[in-house]
Amino acid sequence: MSNIWIAASDNKIDKVREYIESGSYTANSKDPNGYTPMHAAASYGNLDLLKYLVSQGGDINIQDSDGDTPLHHVETVEAAKFLIEELKADFKIKNKDGLTPAKYQEEEDEYPELIEYLSSLEKLGTLPAMKTGIGASQSNLELPNGERVKMYLSKDSDENLSDELIQRRKEIESIMNDDLTEEQKDEKLRSIILGVVSGNVHQLKESDGPESKRQR
Known part of the structure; x- marks a missing residue:
């Protein structure tokens, strides 16, 4: 049937x-x-x-x-x-x-x-509420691996950061400085965070091996 x-x-x-x-x-x-x-x-x-x-x-x-x-x-x-x-x-x-x-x-x-x-x-729970501008964005937005946007926007010398962190900081700074609506900034920041999530999952996959498949 x-x-x-x-x-x-x-x-x-x-x-x-x-x-x-x-x-x-x-x-x-x-x-x-x-x-x-x-x-x-x-x-x-x-x-x-x-x-x-x-x-x-x-x-x-x-x-x-x-x-x-x-x-x-x-x-x-x-x-x-x-x-x-x-x-x-x-x-x-x-x-x-x-x-x-x-x-x-x-x-x-x-x-x-x-x-x-x-x-x-x-951990993206604060992102939709991020409506009060760059200050709130820096202090509230936490990335999935525990890092915060504020860290990426700090004034530390680039020589103290990895190439990946430098690139990510440049991306976030560009978003914050662009003439975008808060909604557009949210969406672009969300994309960056989803990229971090995917990276975390990829690392987990390499360390733990393939997923098991649920028995139906």
Whole structure:
């Protein structure tokens, strides 16, 4: 027996499209447990299908009966990055147990790289509130590895910094000095921080080896 949830899990885009175009289901149709095609596509890393579902009105932050969003059920960093960076999934939403995607994955304790990525992003909590100019930005914005923007903007001689830190400081200084709106500055700073997160995950991958795969 087939339905849209199975088709979404199996990455059968044509079949999913057929179900939606027939009017029998939508991208947000829930089974008895509140599970949707969005959850299925995210869980199995079917990213092209997920993008299609969003184009058909799929809610990237839709919650099932447990309060889990599609992001709670991703199993790879690639999928998490796609949901957050491309589809703008909210990584701060908590399920009925009070767990964000990061905390949920910590409890599952199966994917260290994914845990590192999601946990690092939670440290971006001050970024959306950064609306009071450069002073607040310097003091409030903490990078995922514990470093602060203020350090990058310090007057220390470049000879005391690594090439990477020098480059990152120049990027941040450029953003702060450009004639940009606070929203534009936020977005550019977010990109830098996401780069730091990706770097942390890459280092973890090299030290710990490949992720295990959750048994289905």
